[in-house]
Amino acid sequence: MSTTLQVPTAVRLRLAHGCLEHHARTAGARILHIKGEALHPVLSAGRPGSTDCDVLVAPADVAAFTRVLEAAGWEQITTFPHGSVFGHAAAFHHQLWGTVDVHRWFPGMHRDPAHSFERLWSDHEVTDLGGIDCAVPALLHQRLLLLVHAARESAGKSARDVEAAWGALDDAGRQDIVALAHDLGAEVPLGLVTGQEGLVTGGPDEHLWRALDADADPTAVWRARLRDSRGVLGRGRVLAQAMHVNHDHLSLRLGHAPSRRELRREWWSRWGRLAKDLLRRR
Structure with a gap:
């Protein structure tokens, strides 16, 4: 046996x-x-x-x-x-x-x-x-990593991490994390999860991070990326990416490598979702 x-x-x-x-x-x-x-x-x-x-x-x-x-x-x-x-x-x-x-x-x-x-x-x-x-x-660095990651999680899932990495610290410990965030360009996600609006407003990828922090749907995330983009070329790249079928994600969703027919269907579906979103916002 x-x-x-x-x-x-x-x-x-x-x-x-x-x-x-x-x-x-x-x-x-x-x-x-x-x-x-x-x-x-x-x-x-x-x-x-x-x-x-x-x-x-x-x-x-x-x-x-x-x-x-x-x-x-x-x-x-x-x-x-x-x-x-x-x-x-x-x-x-x-x-x-x-x-x-x-x-x-x-x-x-x-x-x-x-x-x-x-x-x-x-x-x-x-x-x-x-x-x-x-x-x-190091522990200080792990705290910032956990806090930045929490900005991409729903509030319910991230609350415990934010408390452990931030809430349990005194003012000096929190200032050390803020200083590290400034050095690494992580002010926006840190500000979102710790309620420091001054770190968020005008920061890099502000709208994208706000959308992720709010657990927004994929269409809202693409709109946020478009708002954060700079110049005509930047906006063009975002729009092109938005219409491109993510082969990896589609494969995981289907459980197999997508066929050409499935890729075409997903591509048209993306255009349909975009059109519905634009009509809803008129």
């Missing part, structure tokens, strides 16, 4: 982080393990368990790291340009280890991705994940 060993998710994810660190060293890449099982205990206490891994890769090392992942059996399921509205991460899946989101930059800290990574790397700490020493951001 055969039995199947059920490994707790948290254990599997910690082992997966160790595996990812091994791949990074093989590739000669620097990575920071972020969120989920890599969170500092002060921030993770009472938090729902994670279901995947997240790593932030030095921008110059992304190509080498992803090549090693694919050679080791990790299948890419979403691409960087189409993985999110920020184009910041690609998802890879392994039959044994599960899914990892590989970040080439972190939304809200992407004004200068190379500078942001070096700033986070400069004070990084080391923690054991899956039996191997893994680099993680």
Whole structure:
């Protein structure tokens, strides 16, 4: 009689982080393990368990790291340009280890991705994940990462993270986070989740962040991006992207690679949604 060993998710994810660190060293890449099982205990206490891994890769090392992942059996399921509205991460899946989101930059800290990574790397700490020493951001940096991420979550899901990363601090601790946000260009998302309107108004991608913070529908998010765009060329790029079918997301929704017919149907559907939105706003 055969039995199947059920490994707790948290254990599997910690082992997966160790595996990812091994791949990074093989590739000669620097990575920071972020969120989920890599969170500092002060921030993770009472938090729902994670279901995947997240790593932030030095921008110059992304190509080498992803090549090693694919050679080791990790299948890419979403691409960087189409993985999110920020184009910041690609998802890879392994039959044994599960899914990892590989970040080439972190939304809200992407004004200068190379500078942001070096700033986070400069004070990084080391923690054991899956039996191997893994680099993680310092606690102060993890607080800002969690707060910026909370700006993309619904209020109900993010309230606990905001309290742990911000509400529990004194004024001096909060000022340290604000100073770091200024350095990394993360003022807008930080201001939204902490109620500091002065950090938000007129900031980069203000309308996009407001839409994400309000959990707006996709059409509203595209309108926000259009408002944030600069010049005729900038607006043209946004409009072109809005009409482009996201192959990655459609594949995930359908459960298979879309056919040409399905791509055409989705394209016309996008135009239909746009037309209805314009008529509703007349």
